Amino acid sequence: MAVITISRGSYSGGRDVAVKLAEKLGYQCVAREALLEASAQFNIPEARLVRAVHDAPSFLGRFAYGKEKYIAYIQAALVRHVRQDKVVYHGLAGHLLLHGVAHVIKVRITADHERRIAIVMERDKVGRPEAERILKNDDAERRAWTMSLYGADPTDSSLYDVVLHVGRMTVDEAADILASVARLPSFATTPASQKAMDDLGLAAEVRCRLVELMPNARVHADQGKVTVETTTAAVPLASLREQMTAEIRALAASVPGVQEVRVVESEPNPYLSGD
Numbered sequence: 001m002a003v004i005t006i007s008r009g010s011y012s013g014g015r016d017v018a019v020k021l022a023e024k025l026g027y028q029c030v031a032r033e034a035l036l037e038a039s040a041q042f043n044i045p046e047a048r049l050v051r052a053v054h055d056a057p058s059f060l061g062r063f064a065y066g067k068e069k070y071i072a073y074i075q076a077a078l079v080r081h082v083r084q085d086k087v088v089y090h091g092l093a094g095h096l097l098l099h100g101v102a103h104v105i106k107v108r109i110t111a112d113h114e115r116r117i118a119i120v121m122e123r124d125k126v127g128r129p130e131a132e133r134i135l136k137n138d139d140a141e142r143r144a145w146t147m148s149l150y151g152a153d154p155t156d157s158s159l160y161d162v163v164l165h166v167g168r169m170t171v172d173e174a175a176d177i178l179a180s181v182a183r184l185p186s187f188a189t190t191p192a193s194q195k196a197m198d199d200l201g202l203a204a205e206v207r208c209r210l211v212e213l214m215p216n217a218r219v220h221a222d223q224g225k226v227t228v229e230t231t232t233a234a235v236p237l238a239s240l241r242e243q244m245t246a247e248i249r250a251l252a253a254s255v256p257g258v259q260e261v262r263v264v265e266s267e268p269n270p271y272l273s274g275d
Contacts, residue, residue, distance in 0.1 A: 001085035002187045004105045004178065005094030007154055010138040011116040011123075013166045013174075014109035018090035020175035025182055030081045031091040037077035038070075067149055068215040071097075072207045079201035085189055092142070095159055096150045101200060102193040105181060108160040109174070112167040161187075195223065202226065202257050209251045217248070224259035226252050231266055241265070 004021065008014020015031075022029035075097045081087060082098065095106035113135075120131040146154045157163050162181055164174045181187065202221040210217050210228065218229040228248050245263045252261040 001189050002103050002105050002182045003082045003085055003098065003101070004088045004107060004182060005098060006088065006090040006107045006109060007092070007095055007160070008090070008109040009111065009116070009155075010135065010142065011119040012109050012111035013171050015090055016171045017109050017164075017166065017174045017178070018088050020171055021178050021182075022088040024175055024179045025086070025088070027086045027088050028081070030078075030087055030089045034074060034077040034081055034089070034091060037080070038073040069211050071149060072204065072211045076201070076204040076208045079197070079204050083197055083201055092154075093146055093150060096146075096152055098197075098200070101196045103187050103189040103197075105162065105178075105187050106160045107178060108154075108157065108163045110163065110165050112165075115167060199223070202255070205255050206252045206258065209255055210248060213247060213251060214244070219252075221258075224257055225262070226255075226258050226260065227262045227264060228252055229264050229266060 004018075004027070006014050006018045006021075008017075018031075019029055021027070074093075078089065078091075078094065078097050082089060082104075085103070095104070098104045116135055117128060117131050120126070120134050121128060124131070124134065126134070143154060146152055152159060162178065164177065166174055169177075199221040202224070203219045203226070206221065206226055206228070207217070207219045210219065214228075214230055216231070220227045220229070230244075230248070248263050249261045252258055
């Protein structure tokens with residue numbers, strides 16, 4: 001079995017492809033559910049978290065370490081949904097949040113510009129100039145969201161296993177192609193890929209537990225053994241680092257599935273900034 005993540009431009013038919021594909025494969029179709037779970041953990045109303053999807057740079061900047069919290073909670077919620085396979089996810093950035101898991105098929109759906117314009121005109125009952133403006137703004141917001149949170153351009157085809165253009169090809173035909181891809185041995189779940197998913201999920205849960213205390217910590221998991229990497233810049237006073245390390249160990253160890261916790265410190269790289 002596989003997990004399929006579908007990234008799409010606005011008004012490209014990507015959601016319709018996801019729903020049809022899930023139907024054909026008998027998979028669960030997930031998008032809003034992950035957002036609802038993350039909303040509860042992020043402690044803000046869902047409607048405001050939805051706004052973050054379209055306005056991440058300014059919206060998340062209003063919260064202390066908003067970017068780090070958002071990514072931690074969304075990733076943890078998503079992994080909970082897809083951990084047992086047989087899921088089609090059509091939210092933003094699934095291909096980035098589930099990076100490194102071999103049975104995740106990363107798909108990008110695109111569509112003709114004229115087709116997208118026509119959809120906007122019909123849906124919003126506006127003329128062509130206004131539809132062009134809406135489409136241009138929406139594309140810019142989606143790109144800014146992904147670049148701001150993940151440093152990746154969602155239109156970069158190298159990020160995906162499959163890129164499909166819905167134009168002459170119908171939604172149903174696109175779903176047929178992806179269903180065939182999902183059945184390929186190359187994307188079958190293996191013990192190694194399931195371990196990668198489980199490790200990713202555990203690391204995400206630990207990161208959620210630590211994000212208030214140490215928002216910039218990097219977390220890695222390997223069969224229950226968790227490594228938390230911090231920088232000396234986060235706690236500059238050596239006298240406090242021992243206490244902080246003890247708190248990190250306690251919080252990480254409280255996550256179900258964690259068997260061992262290792263905390264390592266690294267010097268900050270003066271040539272890099274940000275997460």
